[in-house]
Amino acid sequence: MRLILVAAAILAPTAVFAAPLSLVCRGEARYVEDESTTGYTTGADGYPKTATYDSARNVRSPERFRFEIDEAGSGRVKPPRVQIPLLKSGGRDGWWTLASVAVTDTEIRAQYALNPFNKPRVQIDRRTGEVEIVGFRFTFAGMCETAPDETAPRKF
Template identity: 45%
Template sequence: MSRVRAKALVAVWLFTSCASAGAQAQTTGLEDLVGARGGQAEGELQRRGYGFIRVEKSDDRSYTYWWSEDRRQCVTIATMDGRYASIQPTLPPDCRKSGNLRPNPNYTQRPATRPGSGYPVDPGYGRPGNDEGPVVDGRNVELGLVCFGDGSKDGIASGTTWTWNRDRKRYEYGSYTTSKTEVFDASLMVQTWNGGGRIRLPRSLVPPIHSGGQDGWWDLYDLFVSPDTIRATYRLNGFNKPKVTIDRRSGRISVQGLSEYGFRGSCDTIGHQQRKF
């Protein structure tokens, strides 16, 4: 199951749990830690009653699972570039707890406030236009996005099986190879500046034969930016030039290339109120 679909199931579970308990949905009490440096914030997680359960790693981030016995709450923390990128509630089984557990309806403690020292959030974390923001070839990045979703591409499946030999009138055991569509969780990044931009692809979206790409980044061509839409293309190889479309109101992004190559997801940044970014 993809992480995006899992989030939808989590939302349904939380709504049902809180409604049956007759209480309002709880927060995780960790919202203010988004942007904190991961290593320094672990002590604060423990101070707030969360214990480490396990960790998973992907191309460009890691996911740690923490459990609060008082809240009866499991959370997933995504860490990118050493900082907490997101903190989301998830199902108890993700923390190796019984699926019958429900959030504690009697837990009323308000979310803790961050101590005044130790691991302050970088004021420019994820904020375009900051004086210390990224610079690409002498150009200040005007918009930086981190996008999470589902990727897909053509793949090959192989194995062994029994097949019918019509000439010999019998079943024979042998190997096979066939094409298939691979679907996987993925994330990518987009940066734009005046007159240009680039996109950073996860390894899962880079085919064995490709052209371009510097440190995982591909230049964007035919970039079009309006108040509501961003459109561009990038050259994956001589045949495949995927199109990128971003809805700035909803934050949704789509990447469509040849055959099954593509990506669908949503993008995050710190920005405006009328649009997603």
């Protein structure tokens, strides 16, 4: 039994919370945008008629995410406005709390809830900086880098 516990401890990913992380991730967002078009026509009976056509289109745009993770392993995310749905919950000043945060030597995984139906998953490779975020009708792929220190001198 001890051998199994020791093996499990060795093989389990180790959490790394040596210093707080502040990341800026830039890349391409892909999302679905709904459109509704209304038209007017005259019916066969001579009276005006209204017709509505609903459609969805795929949109690609350059976007930016911010991540902050503290020493204890809790964190928050600031998604771009295009990802924030009309029905939202939990955000404060544009930031959402990260849940299920797992930080290892090689990756960061987390999830956040924009609302009860949309809980995007985050995966960041700590070696390459690549980030992937997958949510309801939304994906993001890009590169992360350490955010400038707030105490650093200004560029201009």
